[in-house]
Amino acid sequence: MENSPCQCMEESYQELVKFINQYEGESESLIMVLHKIQETLGFVPVDLQVKVADVLRVPISKVFGVISFYAFFTLKPKGKYHISVCKGTACFVRGASKVLDAIEKKIGLVPGDTTNDGKYSLEIVYCLGACGLSPVMTINKEVHARLTPQRIPEILAEYT
Amino acid sequence: MEMVTLSIDNQRVEIEAGATILEAAKKINVDIPTLCYIEEINEIGACRICVVEVQRAKALQAACVTPISQNMRVWTNTPAVRKARRLTLELILSNHPRECNTCIRSLNCELQKLADRFGIREIRFWGDDLSYTIDESTPSIVRDTNKCILCRRCVAVCDQVQNVRAIAPQERGFKTTIAPAFHLDLADVACVLCGQCTLVCPTAALHERDQTEEVWAALADPKKHVVVQTAPATRVSLGEELGMEIGSIVTGQMVAALRRLGFDKVFDTDFSADLTIVEEGNELLHRIKTGGVLPMITSCSPGWIKFVEHFYPKFLPNLSTCKSPQQMLGALIKTYYAEKIGLDPADIFAVSCMPCTAKKFEAQREEMRNSGYPEIDVVLTTREIGRMLRQAGIDFNKLPTEDYDDPLGISTGAGLIFGATGGVMEAALRTVYELITGEELEEINFTVVRGLEGVREASVQAGDLTVKVAVAHGLGHACKLMEAIKDGTSGYHFIEIMCCPGGCIGGGGQSIPTNREIREKRIAAIYTADELMTIRKSHLNPSVQKLYEDFLEKPLGKKSHELLHTHYTDRGTAPHLKASE
Known part of the structure; x- marks a missing residue:
């Protein structure tokens, strides 16, 4: 949870984890789930990428492959x-x-x-x-x- | 099967509907060059080297992915085709390091060969100089992204054949690289170091860690007693490294050649394969009698072991506790043998010749130094031994055949067949049958466990017991077997799994190229060599029997336990990354 600077972030984190858990084994939902994370947090933190990989059963190498391919996804929060x-x-x-x-x-x-x-x-x-x-x-x-x-x-x- | 007729270079060809132009061309011996293509594994039409002209098609078509149709007319060698292929090559070469002379794949590089075949004498384009850091994080595999041409063969093999998925395309456009997640090093992700990627890489972007210099240094050191062991599979592949026919059996020449390189003793991993069978066979019977964890799964293949540690930790108790034959022999070299010849183990340098890159990792495991010394100092792949022999100017054709040294060089056909998928199972059955029944086994060829079918199973009647066994090779097939036994109702007693397709003869350290046809020839050579052996059952190996009398006392005894058995570690799928809870 080192990526969450404030309480509100903490809450969205918990909700995102719940959201991700709904897609167990659904590798075809990868981009949709990553979109949700990007939109909620403004970036896709590494630990959530690992979580997505585990739950959706997509190799982590591929999750990062998708994130690094599309400019829409970012690894760091966008600035003010x-x-x-x-x-x-x-x-x-x-x-x-x-x-x-x-x-x-x-x-x-x-x-x-x-x-x-x-x-x-x-x-x-x-x-x-x-x-x-x-x-x-x-x-x-x-x-x-x-x-x-x-x-x-x-x-x-x-x-x- | 519906047949389709077409013409290629004005030659008529008839082939099943659904075939590609490339397959049709192969049928009439028209050689269309390929670079990214691997039959059935990577058919993606990415590299564009295989382009051909097709009548009425607007553009040139990639032969590897274009299906044939009735009355299609194809030309594979027109000015337009040659121009396109040359342009493609020039573009691939535009940012490829021009260091062929010093490259580990020089003279066995597919890109270099194509540049030569198409007479590329000048490259009109100069792309960005790449300056990626070379990943030397693992003891087994070196990843040099600068030499990568993005053909994705490695990705396909890692994903579809091995189910490991350690590497994938990252970023896009000119920044695209083939890398682990987050551009981590291989050592920091769940890579099993099988080296199948190094077999299919057309260039030197993925290659074995070369340790030949360490071995040359040991050989030149008068204070070191340097011994070497050779794995079963090396004797049917090393000949290829030296230009001999595929599947040549070069056991005797290999022994002679290693002596000429200056090794003090040449031992045989087949000996410790026999020893493994005796220990593992007894372990299996012990588990059956005492209600231990079943099915018991073989532990000879270090890529497989690392795979279980990452992906199926639940099955760690199913793995036989036996070390691999390489490590068993190493442990004996630094104890039993050292004692016998009155040498301090510190002065013994143990080299092993293996078909395997994962063995380099295995030799470095903390558990593999029970005697207080590393059991194996350096593991050389078949390709590295080939390199040393070429440097020394040794020609197999001009060498006599010689025998291995006593006592760790005496072996049986059972130890030898460890090199092929199903071999450990067959060797185990030859011994376990006699251990259970006390009777001599007449028909010793268990052909039912041989072959290249991904998963094979058999039942063998031994006295009152029906021994149920299964065999899988290649981690993709291994996964299928693991999923099938997950619920615990399979009833199997014993399972053999080899990490690499075809078993060790198809190992990641073997001669390049290695493909299905070559694997079949090496397997045939293994069984031919087995037939030629006088003794073909591990427990009848006289040196193994003497080893128990003089040193180990009995199978699964205290000494065996200390030196020949090991334990495993749950490594997790993302060892250096943590998921949110």
Whole structure:
């Protein structure tokens, strides 16, 4: 239970374990069960992966294979501010890489990771459907358009 | 069976409906190259080396997964096919380490062979340099992800044949690797170290830990008395390592060759296989008479033992407490033999030649040092012995045959057949029958327990007792048998399980390639060698009898118990991970 920082987490944990236990031997329910965990906790902790493997009778190597395959699943909780930088074709050709470099430098984070204080998490996405505004990123649900590396510190300063 | 007619390279071929283009081509000896394909185990069309042109198909088709149809026309060697195969190879090679000269699989690498076959002289693409840490966490298997071409053969064998599932594809795209969960090392997950993955890996991404240098060093050390033992299965596979025909029986040449390498004594694991039968046979009778835990299950196969420890700990009391023949002989070398020749066991270096990667792990187990010394210092696989013999320039064809050394080199046909699935059972039956009835067994070939059927069973009448036995080989088949006996009503007295398909002759340390056809030839060689032996029942081995008189006193006695028997540990399925309660 070392992954649960507070009482509410503890409760959702217990409920998740009950939820998982309903699917004994049902290997075909793997992705659905992992979805539930991801949605409830914001990530899929290692001990619950092992639990899922045991109960659904899916090898742990495969459970982790699924989690590491799909970008939807994460191994760490997302930060208070979750940054999604688009590297789709339009954003890419209009300098998304430089924007990403600037963010990485500013918050000291590589894509897929969360800062130790839990404040920021960073991911790369491929097309947010706003190519006309490229390069573009979202922080939680807010969209930031026509980015330049120079604008990054000022934007991030709004999220404290 | 509905037959379908098609043409391949303008040759007519008739084959059962449902067959693939690859199978049809094989039938008329058209060689379509493959890389990710393993018959019946990995037919996924992933690598695209087997592409062929099919009339009216929009694109080239992967021969290994494309079913044939009536009047289909296929071409396997057109400019488009050659171009596609070469491109595929170039792309696979684009991020493959260019270190063939120093690679452990050099000259026996499927990727290298294909690059040669297609005349790849230049690679136009330069992919990312891979720099994965090499996993050397286990004593048995080295995992070098940098050399992996993601063919997934290892995953298929680990999953479908062995039911172990220690490794699987992780991540995706360029970051994809074949690895244990959470990118853990092999030593930290429930891998049984059977090495079947090393047999099917087309490159050196999975290979045995090479310990030949340790043995060369011991051989060069004048203070060390270096002895070697050879497992039953090595004598029908080592010839292949040296370019001989598959299934050549090279017992005498192997003994001669090992002497020429400088081993002071050459002993035979067949001797301790006989000893195992005497101990295990008596253990079985003891369990039957005293209401002990039944069925008793064999304990010779270290991959099987580790599998039970991880996945079926409930059955640990069913395992025979007998150590494997390798460890029994090691224990005797460092005690009985040391005493006999007046040497300090500390000065004896015991090497064993095994068809097995899991034996390297077994030799390092804490329990395997009852004499105060490691019973076995180094385990070499068949492939490593082949490597040493090639280095020394030894040619089997030019060697005389020689005999093993006394007293730990005297053996019977019963010890020899340990190398094939069903062999331990047959050897045990030859002895147990006579122990129970006190009469001589006339028909000693128990052919009913032979063969490659996954699970086999038999009943043998011995006096008043009907001995019910079962045999399984390959852990997938073993699982089926374990599930069948779970409820305790099977009535079996004795079960033999070998970790690897075909038994030890198909072990993870054997010559590459090892496939069904090759396994069958090695098994045939084992039974031929058995027929040639003068004594074919373990309890009649004169050296084993003398060993009891001089040293052990009696089967299951105090000394046997100390030196020849062991215990097991529940290891759990995720040894280094904990689930939520």
